[in-house]
Every structure is written in structure tokens, then in C-alpha cells.
Amino acid sequence: MDIVATITEELNIKRYQTENTIELLNNGNTVPFISRYRKEVTGNLDEEKIRQIEELFNYYKNLEEYKKTVLKSIEEQGKLTPNLKTKILETKKMTELEDLYLPYKKRKKTNADKAVEAGLEPASIKVLVGSLKDLEELQEFITKDYDTIEKVCEGISHIIGQTFAHDKDNRESLRKYYEKNGYVQSEKKKEFIDKPTKYDMYHEFKQEISKIYNYRVLALNRGEKEGVLTVKLVIDDQWLEDAKRRFKTENEICNKIIFDGIDYGFKNMLNPSIEREIRQNLTQRAEDDAIELFARNLRQLLLTPPLKNKKILAIDPGYRTGCKVVALDELGKFLEHNTIFPVPPENEIEKSEKIVLEMIKKHKINLIVIGNGTASRETQQFIVDLIKKNKLDLKYIFVDESGASVYSASKLAKEEFPNLDVTIRGAISLGRRVQDPLAELVKIDPKSLGVGQYQHDVNQKKLKEKLDATVVSVVNNVGVNLNTASYSLLQYVSGITNSVAKKIVKYREENGPFSERKELFNIKGLGEKTFEQAAGFLRILDGNNPLEMTGIHPESYEITERLITILGFKIEDLKDKETLELIKQKISEILNNKENLSALIKELDVGEYTLIDILKELQKPGRDPRDEMPQPQLMDDILKFEDLKEGMKLSGKITNITDFGAFVDIGIKENGLIHKSNLSEKFVRHPSEVLEINDIVEVEILSIEEERKRIGLKLIEVKK
Structure with missing residues (x-):
């Protein structure tokens, strides 16, 4: 099989795009790097297409390897015909390959296998062609294990049934019949019929396989796993009756043995196998959909716009243990913490007011953040009353607490705040989630962030891979400040491992902030390949070169400098707001005029996609794509x-x-x-x-x- 041709056709792209992408991936390039900085090579394929190529290439590569195993196994049995070999080599689906291999697959000895060993296969052929005139003709096949005519007939039926069940065409036909005419059926087990459960809607439930929603598949699976529901697939008798008609002969004696065999093969082998396979396919489809939805939700959550330049008072509400209050500066630096008890059972309103007012004044707080968990609404009432009573020019915002307790007890939290209690760490995390949601949320397992559905029921390996890929995609899309990012954020940058991320932070602590990207070469273990993959996604906002604050890769600096010279400016002009506006204006004129763009491409000897990306980066140097998202709602009153x-x-x-x-x-x-x-x-x-x-x-x-x-x-x- 030509894997490249197969992927090209499946994704409806050009062959060179598939070939070049596979080569880039094989050479150790990451998906974010390829999609952002190798557009000319891939024909401007986006991240999704590149990941699809990667997944399909791995799938077909594994399929080809499995074909070798199958061919070798059948050949060793002396049963590999030229026709079978061609079918195996040409198949493009794992299910088709499994169907072809099934009759030859090593398995526990079946009743049919025993009958074949006893020499009943010639008799089964005689029955199938309808040439058996009388049962007495089977006397010659009687053996020690098949010592009566009845047992011989049963053995023949077992052979016919297994042959019928293992036939590739029969399997595919039944598969399609289920998909078109089958139903998913469920009911509560006897012991739960009179008890209310969360699965009541699935008692005496029936829906077409072709129409059932993915979330219902997962709900049924969970109900079955918890022992509340019995779930099965059902079809009418039409398919089996049609199958019997195809094997019917003019001989009623033979027909009785054949039909017994078909019933046996259908009931014990074919139907359970196909039902199991279809349920697995339904589950996989539903899980893939749930994982995809989780990833989309996670992407949007990670892209929550940061509330910049906010000095924050973050409150993690609680009843018995009180509300943990922390003050953070504009960069999220921890300043001070206190515990107040403005809610039941203590209701220490005055004392709590005094502490909060002092912290607001001392640290010039301009936003209050309240966790949305236990006692949050009582804390909200306290804050609203405080603002109104003291006529404060302050607003507050709720923040989702999902995962805060996971972070506060983590190894990372202990490293960041070794001398603070877990509850204080949790409050700090809540405040930082508002200041820079992405930087804080990457510290937490995505499954703990409360944006999924059925996340504990799906394939955990696939879920982790998809969510990790989503985090990587968002981090590299947004870009990372090289001088402020924690190692937990840096490790998601293209090409950077956890150990390299820690070395970057350590180098920064010992040598001060980076002034240019190439300083990364001073870090042991960070070589040319890592720099190539990572540099464009790392930002230095006050570096020696203004290009360091953009997503322009260092490999394009020379072209960019020539471009700015052609436009009549200098690199330093990017730092001047007024001159930058003039640069933006000229760039807009170029982007809106194909002739000017073509002329620049020729003069700079650069690819069109690369030039367009450079021009767009120069229009908004240091741009944060999250700023274009809907801004969070700030509140100053209360609703019950x-x-x-x-x-x-x-x-x-x-x-x-x-x-x-x-x-x-x-x-x-x-x-x-x-x-x-x-x-x-x-x-x-x-x-x-x-x-x-x-x-x-x-x-x-x-x-x-x-x-x-x-x-x-x-x-x-x-x-x-």
C-alpha cells in the first residue's frame, strides 16, 4: 500500500504536502513549529491537518506491520493463496484485515476444529452442495468421538457454522445490516426497577443505532458498568432468513443440517462478534466526540483573556475554616495573606471588614476575586456590602475553583510556596487565574478543570494525548514571555522539555532577564534543534531587538530588517508608537495590494506565507491573541x-x-x-x-x- 497516496486521498490534499509533512515530523519537528514556520514546505497546512497526517501515518504504518505478521502466520500454515495475499496487501482498514485473518488465527480449539480433525470436513462439503441422499451415508464418518449419526450431523453443523461465521462477506453484510436496521436496547436490572436512579430514562429504552447520540452511548455504557442497566443490540430475523435462503439446496436432509449450522454459527460466533464490534465502534465514536468536545472547551478556557495590571485581593471562601484572603501585585507576586470569618458560623463581619479594608488600602487593590465554591455567595454578599458601605471604587469577579485544590497540594505548588499552607496556595492560584489564566491553568491536570463530560469514561490515553496537544497548541499560539514564565508554562513551548524549562528558569534567576533569544544557547543541553523549534514562540518584551517581542522567528530577522528598510524605517522605530502607526499603515497597503505583495516577495526572495506572517506580526508587535476574546464580566452588585x-x-x-x-x-x-x-x-x-x-x-x-x-x-x- 502506498501510505502517502492513501493519506493524500483521504485528506484531500496534494501529495507533496503529505510527503513534506511526514519528512518534517520524522526529522523531529513539532506540529506547532511546522504549522507556523514551515508553511511554504507544507503548502500552508494548519495544525489540525498536520496532526491528522501524523495520526494516519502511524495508523497505516502499524497496519502494514500487522499485515506482515498475518501473511507470515497464514503462510506457515500452508494456506496462503495468491488471491488471499492480494486481498491482505490491498486492504486499508484494520477491521478488513482482521476479517481476512480470522479463519486462520490461532485460537482455542473449537467444536468445529475438533470436527475437522475427526475428518468431517468432506462430509460438510457434501452437505453444502446438497448431495447427501440419506443420513446413512454418514456411517463412514463415524469415529470414536463421533460415534453416532446424530453426533456426526452435529459436527458437520459446527463446521458449517464456523465457516459461515468466519466468512468476510457475511461479517461485512451483518455489520451493515446492524448499522442500517439495528437498535440499541436497554432496561434496568430487576433489583433497580422500583428504585429511582439517574438511568431511569434508559429503562425500556430503544433507539436506532444510526441515530443514537454519542452522549447516550456513554451514559448507557456507564449504567451498564455500574450494574444498573442491561444493554444489547437487536435486529429482526430478516438478515438470518436471507442468509439461510442463500445456502438452501434441493435436499431437505442437507438443509436441516445446514440451517442448524448457520443458527449455531450466528448465535455463538458471528452475532456476538459483530455486536461486540459495533458497540466498540459506537463507544469509540462517542469517546472521540467527547474528547474532541473536551479539547475545544479546554482551548477556550485556556484562551480566557487576562485581566492585566490588576492588583488583586483573592478570596477562597469557607465556613468553618474561614475565608483565606491573599494580596497579589500586578505580576501575581504574593504579598500577604489573612484569614477572615465573615460567614456562618462565626459571622465576624466587623473584624473581617477591618482586615480586608487594610489590605485593600495597603496594597492599592483594584480588583477582588472570589472563588465560586463553598460559602462563595455569602462571601459575595459580604464584599458587596463592604464596597457599598465604604463607597469603594472596586469591582469583583467570580473565578472557577475547579482544580485549585489539586494544584495547592501538588509538588509544583510546594516548590513555589514551600512555607505556605495548602489553603493559601489555593487562594493565590485563584487570583492568578484572573491575571494570567493560561500561565496558571497549565499547572493543573486538564481533567480537573471542570470543562469536560464523561471524562472518566473515555480512553484515558487518548484523552491525555488530545488535551496535552491542546495545551501545547494554545501555549505556542499565544506565545510565552521568556522573562516571566514559570517552568510549568515553558515546558509546553515547542521543543522544550521539562528539564530544559527548569534550566531556563535557573539561568534567569542566576543571570537576570534575557535581552535576546540567542542567549538561550548559554544553557547547557539547549542546542540548535531546540532553539529552532522554540525561539519563535518565546517573547522578550524589552529586549535589545524589538523583533524579539514578536512571533517572527530569528531565522527571518535578516529578511524582516531588509523589509523594514524597504518600507523606509529602522528596526528601532517599532518601539515608537507614532512611527509604528505609520509602519502599520504601509503594511496594510501592501497586504491589500497583490501587485505590491508580489513585488516584495520577489525582491526579498521569500515565500508568500512567510512574508504575510512577518507583515502581520509587524502590525501588532507583542500582540496577545487573547485580548481579542470577550472580556470577563466584572460585578459590583449581587443577584440571588x-x-x-x-x-x-x-x-x-x-x-x-x-x-x-x-x-x-x-x-x-x-x-x-x-x-x-x-x-x-x-x-x-x-x-x-x-x-x-x-x-x-x-x-x-x-x-x-x-x-x-x-x-x-x-x-x-x-x-x-
Whole structure:
């Protein structure tokens, strides 16, 4: 099989794009580096396409290796025909290869295998062609283990049944019949029928395989795993009846043995095998979809815009142990901590007010951050009253606590704050999540961030790989400040390992901030390849060369300097705001005029994609793509569940997206839910078609369930 041709056709790209991408990957280049700095080589393939090429190449490479194993095994058995060999070599699917290999695969000896060993195979052929006139003709096949005509007939049926079950065409036919006409069916086990469970909707449940939603597949799997549900696939008798008709002869004696064999093969081998395979396929599809949704949600969460230049008072609320309060400067440096008890059971309002006011004044705080967990709403009430009573020019914001406790007890947190209690570390993390969400959230296992669905039910290896790839993608897309980033953030930069990241931080601590990227060569273990992969994603905001604050790779500095000279400016002009505006204006003229762009490409002898990227970087040197995202909502008042009324219109922020809807933070403890049927007047297949995490939305309250504290919402507008 020509792997390159197969991938090229499957992804609908050009052959050179596949070949060059595979070569780049094989030479140790990372996906972010290839997609950003090798566009000419790949024909401007994006990250997703490059990762697809990587995955398919590995899949087909493994398939080809397995083919060798299969061919060798069948050949050793003396059963490899030219026709079978061709079929094996030409197959492009692992399932097809398994079907072809199944009759020859080493297995525990079956009833059919025993019958073959006893010499009943010639008799089975005689039955299949309908040439058996009388059962007495089977007398010659009687042996010690098959000592009656009845046992001989049974042995023949076993051979016919296994041959029928192992036939590639029969397997493919039944597979397609299930997919087109089959149903998923479930019911609660007897002991749970009269008990309320979270799987009640799946009692006496039946839905077409072709139409079942992925989240229902995962819910059924979980219910089955927990022992509450019995789940199976069902089809009508039509396929089996049609199969029997194909094998029917003019001889009723033979037909009886044949049909017994087909029933045996279908019930004991073929049907269980295909049912198991289809359930595995449904599960894999559902898991892949859940993992993809998790990754999309994670990407949006990591791209939450930072609230820059904010001196923060972060509060991690609590009842019995009190609220942990920390002050952080604009860069997230820890300044001071206290514990206050403004909520039940202590209700030390005055004392708490005094402590908080002193911290606000002492550290010139201009934003309060409140964790959204236990006692958060009582703490919110305390802060709102404090702001109003003292007429403070302050706003507050809620921050999701998901994963904060995981971080605070981690080895990394102990390294960062060895002398602080875990609860104080948690409060610091909450405050930093607002100042630079990406830098703080990368310290936490993505599975602990509260943006997934069924994350514990899916393939953990695939989930980890996908989420790690998402973190890497976002970190390199945003870029990393070389002089402020922790090693936990640096290790996600293209080409940089955990050990190299630690060496970078250590070098910075011992030698002061970096003034240019090439200083990285002073770090032991950081060679040419690592520098090539990483340099473009590392930013130095106050470096010797203004280009160091951009995403322009050092390999393109010379071209960039010539470009700026052609435009009539100097590199230093990038630091001057007024001159920068003139540069931006000239760049816009070039980007909007194909002739000017073509002339520059020729004069600089540079690729079109590379030049366009350089021009765009010069338009916004030091640009943070997160700044273009919807900004977080700051609050200065309070809303309670009791204040809500049907028909009320509110603003909120999307906090999580699932297969069935999107959750919205509307400023109270309970999140509201926009079911996907209330996202638009038109049909919406999936909420992610309309919304992303962090979107600011206007919603209308459709329903309020006071007992369960549930709020049903309708989407009015997405405020982009």
C-alpha cells in the first residue's frame, strides 16, 4: 500500500504536502513549529491537518506491520493463496484485515476444529452442495468421538457454522445490516426497577443505532458498568432468513443440517462478534466526540483573556475554616495573606471588614476575586456590602475553583510556596487565574478543570494525548514571555522539555532577564534543534531587538530588517508608537495590494506565507491573541436565586459546553442551562456550533425549579 497516496486521498490534499509533512515530523519537528514556520514546505497546512497526517501515518504504518505478521502466520500454515495475499496487501482498514485473518488465527480449539480433525470436513462439503441422499451415508464418518449419526450431523453443523461465521462477506453484510436496521436496547436490572436512579430514562429504552447520540452511548455504557442497566443490540430475523435462503439446496436432509449450522454459527460466533464490534465502534465514536468536545472547551478556557495590571485581593471562601484572603501585585507576586470569618458560623463581619479594608488600602487593590465554591455567595454578599458601605471604587469577579485544590497540594505548588499552607496556595492560584489564566491553568491536570463530560469514561490515553496537544497548541499560539514564565508554562513551548524549562528558569534567576533569544544557547543541553523549534514562540518584551517581542522567528530577522528598510524605517522605530502607526499603515497597503505583495516577495526572495506572517506580526508587535476574546464580566452588585423570575433577561458567561446544552454563569451560585433546543430557531446539532466557553451572552429565563435549583434559559444574543 502506498501510505502517502492513501493519506493524500483521504485528506484531500496534494501529495507533496503529505510527503513534506511526514519528512518534517520524522526529522523531529513539532506540529506547532511546522504549522507556523514551515508553511511554504507544507503548502500552508494548519495544525489540525498536520496532526491528522501524523495520526494516519502511524495508523497505516502499524497496519502494514500487522499485515506482515498475518501473511507470515497464514503462510506457515500452508494456506496462503495468491488471491488471499492480494486481498491482505490491498486492504486499508484494520477491521478488513482482521476479517481476512480470522479463519486462520490461532485460537482455542473449537467444536468445529475438533470436527475437522475427526475428518468431517468432506462430509460438510457434501452437505453444502446438497448431495447427501440419506443420513446413512454418514456411517463412514463415524469415529470414536463421533460415534453416532446424530453426533456426526452435529459436527458437520459446527463446521458449517464456523465457516459461515468466519466468512468476510457475511461479517461485512451483518455489520451493515446492524448499522442500517439495528437498535440499541436497554432496561434496568430487576433489583433497580422500583428504585429511582439517574438511568431511569434508559429503562425500556430503544433507539436506532444510526441515530443514537454519542452522549447516550456513554451514559448507557456507564449504567451498564455500574450494574444498573442491561444493554444489547437487536435486529429482526430478516438478515438470518436471507442468509439461510442463500445456502438452501434441493435436499431437505442437507438443509436441516445446514440451517442448524448457520443458527449455531450466528448465535455463538458471528452475532456476538459483530455486536461486540459495533458497540466498540459506537463507544469509540462517542469517546472521540467527547474528547474532541473536551479539547475545544479546554482551548477556550485556556484562551480566557487576562485581566492585566490588576492588583488583586483573592478570596477562597469557607465556613468553618474561614475565608483565606491573599494580596497579589500586578505580576501575581504574593504579598500577604489573612484569614477572615465573615460567614456562618462565626459571622465576624466587623473584624473581617477591618482586615480586608487594610489590605485593600495597603496594597492599592483594584480588583477582588472570589472563588465560586463553598460559602462563595455569602462571601459575595459580604464584599458587596463592604464596597457599598465604604463607597469603594472596586469591582469583583467570580473565578472557577475547579482544580485549585489539586494544584495547592501538588509538588509544583510546594516548590513555589514551600512555607505556605495548602489553603493559601489555593487562594493565590485563584487570583492568578484572573491575571494570567493560561500561565496558571497549565499547572493543573486538564481533567480537573471542570470543562469536560464523561471524562472518566473515555480512553484515558487518548484523552491525555488530545488535551496535552491542546495545551501545547494554545501555549505556542499565544506565545510565552521568556522573562516571566514559570517552568510549568515553558515546558509546553515547542521543543522544550521539562528539564530544559527548569534550566531556563535557573539561568534567569542566576543571570537576570534575557535581552535576546540567542542567549538561550548559554544553557547547557539547549542546542540548535531546540532553539529552532522554540525561539519563535518565546517573547522578550524589552529586549535589545524589538523583533524579539514578536512571533517572527530569528531565522527571518535578516529578511524582516531588509523589509523594514524597504518600507523606509529602522528596526528601532517599532518601539515608537507614532512611527509604528505609520509602519502599520504601509503594511496594510501592501497586504491589500497583490501587485505590491508580489513585488516584495520577489525582491526579498521569500515565500508568500512567510512574508504575510512577518507583515502581520509587524502590525501588532507583542500582540496577545487573547485580548481579542470577550472580556470577563466584572460585578459590583449581587443577584440571588430568589430574585429570579421567568421572562427575566440577564447577561452571563458560558462556563461549560456539553452535547445537550451550555451552562451559563449568571452571577449566582447556580449555573443556568441553555438546552440546545433553545439556542436558535433553527435546528442546532451541537451547542458548539453556536457557542464557545467564555462567550458573553444575553439570555432569557424560561423556567425555574426551586427544589432542585435549576434554571432553564433561552439564548437571545452572543455578545462578540
